[in-house]
Amino acid sequence: MSEIFIGIDVGGTNVKIGLFDSELKMICKTSITTEADMGPEVVINNMAQAAKELLTEAGFSLQDIVWVGIGTPGPAKYSEGIIIKSTNMPKFKNVPICKMLNERLGAPVVYDNDANVACWGEYAVGAGKGVKDIVFFTLGTGIGGGIVSNGELVHGCDENGAELGHMIIYPNGRSCNCGQKGCVEAYASADSTARRATEAIEAGAESSLKQVLDEKGKITSKDIYGHLAKGDKLAKEITDGTAEALAITCINMLHTTEPKRIIFTGGMIAAGDVLLNRIKDFFNEHIWTLKKETVEICFAMLGEDTGIIGAAALARHAKQQGKLK
């Protein structure tokens, strides 16, 4: 009998599924459309069916599955395996996803939110490998986060901790989608970065990005980095604003759980060293001198398969911990 770990990454559009061996090497993967409108029964049946087909194609059977790991956006009661609700899957309310998958695949299921799953993937086999304490940020539409402290994910008393995007870094600052003011997400997510550039141009700032705004009706963070490379002054100011907000957040996290590595992922890291180096510059400018050399700030390594790798890594961790099936 083989030892197979299954990683499942549930998004609003697609569900990705991967089979992994005990070294977390990917054996094969597939992707199906989520069809969230069909409701939880259909969605979970479809993902179980796709996992079974993947097993058969690779020459395995249900008996070879050791543990299954799954990640979805929150909020959820992860330890009980229940999705409470989901903004991109409105029909999912109080869905016992672990129990339903367990009934269909015959293996135990471990569950966490998508940011924690990605964080755990980087910790297990990516940019966080080899250390026991990391902090992880996803820079997308919003900012998600994950914390591994002494080799375990930090969940908090109600399992919704590590919402690092909503740390307030500028009191009474920009309004955030969460209702607070001055959150790091309101400055440094891909959307906020683009919005700050748009607002500056609308207020009269001179920039080669104005032509993009006029022609396309909007600016993306990708546009900003493109124009930064061409020497645009506003693009530099906006990038610095993003980098400084992230650097302050890194410092706050350093003083909280003292990570050895702080890892960024998401579309924004395509900006490359030009963003990473500015984060490090601002970090060194603001940090308490004693802590300067203790943390490595870097970009994630796993790319588009992070969700399934992380979920499989959580599955393997559950087995290693000897969790009850």
Ligand SMILES: [Zn+2]
């Ligand atoms: Zn917020």
